[in-house]
Every structure is written in C-alpha cells, then in structure tokens.
Amino acid sequence: MKAVRLHRYGVPPQLDDIDKPTVSSPLDVVVQIGAAGLCRTDLHVIEGQWKTIQNPALPYTLGHENAGWIADVGSAVTGLMPGDPVIVHPLVTCGLCAACRAGDDSHCANATFPGLNTDGGMADYLLTNARAVVKLDPNLRPADVAALADAGLTAYHAVRKAVPLLPPGSHAVVIGAGGLGHIGIQVLAALTAATITVVDRSADALELARTIGAHHTINAAEDAAVVVDRLRDITGGGAHVVFDYVGEHGTPGQGLAALRNRGSYFTIGYGGNVDLPTIELISREINVVGNLVGSYNDLAELMTLTAQGKVTLHTNAYPLDAVNDAIHDLESGKLVGRAILIPAAG
Structure with missing residues (x-):
C-alpha cells in the first residue's frame, strides 16, 4: 500500500510502498482510510519537536487525524463490521489503567499514538483497536470529518x-x-x-x-x-x-x-x-x-453535533501523493480551515 513516511527529521516526508497492516490480536481493527488530516502538529513532528517526547523509530507513517471504513476486525471485536464508516480516536488505549477507567483516554498509561510514535493514517490503511473507533452517522462521510479526529x-x-x-x-x-x-x-x-x-x-x-x-x-x-x-x-x-x-x-x-x-x-x-x-x-x-486532545466520549459527542449540522469542517482536499504541496500551503498560511489527504481508493 501507499504511505507517507518520515525518514529523517527536517526533511520532507516521502510516499513509500509498504505492507498493509493486518489483524494480530483480538481487539485489533484495520481501517481503510477515506481521509487523513494534516495539521501543525505534523509540521512539528517533521521538524523534530516531538522526537524527545514520542521517540518513534524512523521511518514511520505520519497521520493522526483519520477516518474511513472498517476493513477487518479481531476475533473479540463486536458491533463493527467491514464497510462501517468510522472516525478514529488519535490514541490506541488499553482500557485497563486508572486514566482509562476514569474515561480520561488521552492520558492512558499504555497508549500508542499513531502518527506520532507508531504508524499513522496517511496511508491506504491504518491499524488501530476497537476502543478507538466511533461509528459515523449514515449522513456523514469520512472525508468530511477526518480532521475532527484531533483538531476537532x-x-x-x-x-x-x-x-x-x-x-x-x-x-x-x-x-x-x-x-x-x-x-x-x-x-x-x-x-x-x-x-x-x-x-x-x-x-x-x-x-x-x-x-x-x-x-x-x-x-x-x-x-x-x-x-x-x-x-x-x-x-x-x-x-x-x-x-x-x-x-x-x-x-x-x-x-x-x-x-x-x-x-x-x-x-x-x-x-x-x-x-x-x-x-x-x-x-x-x-x-x-x-488542553490535550480529548476522550472517546468527547469524540462521540462531537460526532453527534456534526451529524446535527451544528459543526461543519471546512477542508481543502489533496491526493495522498501531493502531501508536500499540502504542507507548503499550510506553512505559508494559504489554507483556511483544514487540509486533508485522500488516498487513491478513498
């Protein structure tokens, strides 16, 4: 599959061919990406500002604002079927630590953060888990809401x-x-x-x-x-x-x-x-x-407001292979609203 990968800090990312992620544990979920948001955090990641905080192994795939459709699920996942439209919470959380049990997902003691410390969603597919996905109302398209996953x-x-x-x-x-x-x-x-x-x-x-x-x-x-x-x-x-x-x-x-x-x-x-x-x-x-990100419940409530038409995301769409054009436009202040990257199959 195609993926936007960061190979070195301070150098623009590049589009690579890598293996598609697969389900390997009972609560895994693979999402076919319909759109991935681009934000200033991605610029800071590329600059290396997050290196000492997240310390990912390079190269890895960028993208922490993701929405799409369920492609595959693990054996313990219920309520999700291939083809279901979903938005993805930025963190993959454990559900067992004190923060998770209190509903404070963004401070999970065992979280991974796709796009910051493991492979993200600027790609054809993303691996996450069942705790991270919120099913979308039928009148919402992944491309219309992807950037709400973090910015929103x-x-x-x-x-x-x-x-x-x-x-x-x-x-x-x-x-x-x-x-x-x-x-x-x-x-x-x-x-x-x-x-x-x-x-x-x-x-x-x-x-x-x-x-x-x-x-x-x-x-x-x-x-x-x-x-x-x-x-x-x-x-x-x-x-x-x-x-x-x-x-x-x-x-x-x-x-x-x-x-x-x-x-x-x-x-x-x-x-x-x-x-x-x-x-x-x-x-x-x-x-x-x-203020750091938000909880799963925050994201579910935001999707309710969006489905009701009370929140609308203003976006500028780019194909996945135009990621560096999108980065340039964001850096130069040309964008009003959010940039989203659309994979070829999205």
Whole structure:
C-alpha cells in the first residue's frame, strides 16, 4: 500500500510502498482510510519537536487525524463490521489503567499514538483497536470529518471543559480562527450562550468566523496593545474565558491581558511560553488551563453535533501523493480551515 513516511527529521516526508497492516490480536481493527488530516502538529513532528517526547523509530507513517471504513476486525471485536464508516480516536488505549477507567483516554498509561510514535493514517490503511473507533452517522462521510479526529476533538475538549465558566451573559475570546479555532467557535455557539469575539490575522478567517458564530471580530494585524484594549472594551473589562488556538508569537501574553479577574486562559495551541508573575496570578485569581486532545466520549459527542449540522469542517482536499504541496500551503498560511489527504481508493 501507499504511505507517507518520515525518514529523517527536517526533511520532507516521502510516499513509500509498504505492507498493509493486518489483524494480530483480538481487539485489533484495520481501517481503510477515506481521509487523513494534516495539521501543525505534523509540521512539528517533521521538524523534530516531538522526537524527545514520542521517540518513534524512523521511518514511520505520519497521520493522526483519520477516518474511513472498517476493513477487518479481531476475533473479540463486536458491533463493527467491514464497510462501517468510522472516525478514529488519535490514541490506541488499553482500557485497563486508572486514566482509562476514569474515561480520561488521552492520558492512558499504555497508549500508542499513531502518527506520532507508531504508524499513522496517511496511508491506504491504518491499524488501530476497537476502543478507538466511533461509528459515523449514515449522513456523514469520512472525508468530511477526518480532521475532527484531533483538531476537532481538541477544540471540543477545551470548550466542553469551559462550559460551566460561560453562563449566559459571559464573554469568550477565541484567538486563532484557523483549523482548530473555526471548530472551537462552532462548538462554543452550540454549547454556550456566551458572546464570542474572535481574533485572527487573516481577513478570510475572520469572515468565516462571522458566518459560524462569532459576534465580534478583531484583526490581529493591529498593534497588540490596541487589540487588547478593543477586547477589554468589547468584553466589558475582560473575557471570562480566552481560548488560545495559536499558543505562540505573543498570543499567550495577549490572551492573559484580555482576561477579567478570575478569568481562565485555555491554551490549545503551543510553541510559545506563558509568562505571568505569580503575584498577578494570585491577586487576580487567574486560571491557566492546558488542553490535550480529548476522550472517546468527547469524540462521540462531537460526532453527534456534526451529524446535527451544528459543526461543519471546512477542508481543502489533496491526493495522498501531493502531501508536500499540502504542507507548503499550510506553512505559508494559504489554507483556511483544514487540509486533508485522500488516498487513491478513498
């Protein structure tokens, strides 16, 4: 089968011919890939930022946002049949550790992470397990939802955690309306009655934000201090929650400055630093909250919202062999929404 493989850090991946994965244990599931998402984490993987954290053996197949159809299942798998459309949770989890038993799949003590530390789904087929797959509503196509498997799941997980902090009359600020942010805006609109203000440098991204739930938009190309002043004015003194889907290039400082006392800064994007004097943290009772992927239940709930038409993924499709074109477009900021890679048989 064809697969997008990383051979060396700092070098673009290449399309290789490798063996198709097969079922070898009772709970294994092989998925024929209908689409695989491309996101900034893939860029960071290629750069080597995840090397010391995940330490995969090179070469291996990229791709941690995957959807498709069941191709084969192990002897203990029930409720899944070949041909069933599914979306795949990013992690392959054990189900037995304390985190899994608490429903906190993303912190499984024994997880593997296809696309980061083992073969992922930028290929014709992916090996995962029965705990990772969510069957899709019949009106959803794998290509329409694949990037929700990580980008959507992470955005949903953050908003879902913040719902108790956003009663009617509250203000939420979203920094970054790109691949993750445009999903987070829709989830905010679906789950809360908060007033939503979106900050982004792209006029196209801001226009999209206005069509999917944003009440106010601000162009981040303005002076940073001016942006903060405008945010504090719109929110009546500061946001109750700031969702930072960028997490670098100064956005953490901007997001913290836009909070009201007792506000919460949720960081979803990464790459920068949070720099906050402890006396300010204490005197203003600010909360700084990290967000990592999400649980199986989060993904199932997100698929329900998607089937109901409350969340729509905006995508740009590329054939699998055009992966480096997609990477270039993502790096250069040409994409609005998400890039997905479609195998020839997808």
